[in-house]
Amino acid sequence: MMDRALVLLSGGQDSTVCLAWALERFETVETIGFDYGQRHRVEMTCRIAIRSAIRRDFPRWADRLGCDHVLDLGVLGTISDTALTQDAAIAFNANGLPNTFVPGRNLLFFQFAAAVAYRRSLKHLVGGMCETDYSGYPDCRDDTLKALQVAINLGMDRRFVIHTPLMWRDKAATWKMGFELGGAPFEALTIDETHTCYLGERSRKHAWGFGCGTCPACELRSAGYNRYRAEGDR
Ligand code: ZN
Numbered sequence: 001m002m003d004r005a006l007v008l009l010s011g012g013q014d015s016t017v018c019l020a021w022a023l024e025r026f027e028t029v030e031t032i033g034f035d036y037g038q039r040h041r042v043e044m045t046c047r048i049a050i051r052s053a054i055r056r057d058f059p060r061w062a063d064r065l066g067c068d069h070v071l072d073l074g075v076l077g078t079i080s081d082t083a084l085t086q087d088a089a090i091a092f093n094a095n096g097l098p099n100t101f102v103p104g105r106n107l108l109f110f111q112f113a114a115a116v117a118y119r120r121s122l123k124h125l126v127g128g129m130c131e132t133d134y135s136g137y138p139d140c141r142d143d144t145l146k147a148l149q150v151a152i153n154l155g156m157d158r159r160f161v162i163h164t165p166l167m168w169r170d171k172a173a174t175w176k177m178g179f180e181l182g183g184a185p186f187e188a189l190t191i192d193e194t195h196t197c198y199l200g201e202r203s204r205k206h207a208w209g210f211g212c213g214t215c216p217a218c219e220l221r222s223a224g225y226n227r228y229r230a231e232g233d234r
Pocket of ligand 1: 197217
C-alpha cells in the first residue's frame with residue numbers, strides 16, 4: 001500500500017495540480033470523482049479530458065496513472081439547499097459563508113474515498129483543499145481534515161494518510177506549483193482542460209481558462225493567475 005494513492009479529482013485546477021503532485025511521488029495513482037448534482041457538472045467531463053491529456057502528453061506520469069472511480073452521490077444534491085446544487089443566485093449568508101457551501105461535502109468525499117481506497121489497497125488520499133486563499137468553507141480547513149484522518153483510521157482500522165499539498169499555498173502559488181511540476185505543457189492543460197467556474201460556463205476563454213469571470217471561483221482563479229504572472233515578470 002505504501003506507494004499507492006487515490007486523488008480526489010474534481011476536474012478543477014486545484015485537484016489537477018494535486019494529481020500531478022501525486023504522480024511525481026507515488027508508484028500508482030488512482031482517481032475518484034463525485035457526481036452530486038453540481039450545477040457545474042461539466043467538470044465531470046473535464047476530468048476525463050484531464051486524464052486523457054496526462055496519458056497522452058506526460059509519458060513519465062502515464063504509466064503511474066491507474067483507474068478512475070466515479071461515485072454517484074446524487075443524494076447530497078437533493079438534501080442540500082445551496083447555489084452549487086440549485087438554480088439560485090450566489091450570495092453570502094449571514095455567517096459570512098457563500099451559499100455555494102455544501103454542508104458536509106468534503107467530509108463525505110473523503111469517507112467514500114477511504115472506502116474505495118480500503119478495497120483497492122491505496123494508502124494515501126490526496127485532496128486539493130486549501131485554507132489560505134479560499135471561500136471560507138470549514139471542511140477545507142487543515143484541522144478538519146486532520147481530525148477526519150483520525151476518525152477514518154479509527155473507524156476503518158487502517159492507516160490512511162490524507163495529503164493536502166495546497167493547504168498553505170495561495171492561488172498564485174498553485175499556478176507556480178503546477179508549472180514546476182509539469183512545465184508549460186501542464187500549464188496549458190490546466191488552462192484548457194480544468195474547470196473552476198461555479199456556473200459551469202465554458203463558452204468564454206480567458207488567459208486563465210474558461211469561466212464566467214465573475215463568480216467567486218472564477219475570481220479566485222483569475223486573481224491568482226494574474227498575481228502569478230506579475231510575480232514571474234519581476
Ligand atoms: Zn464563474
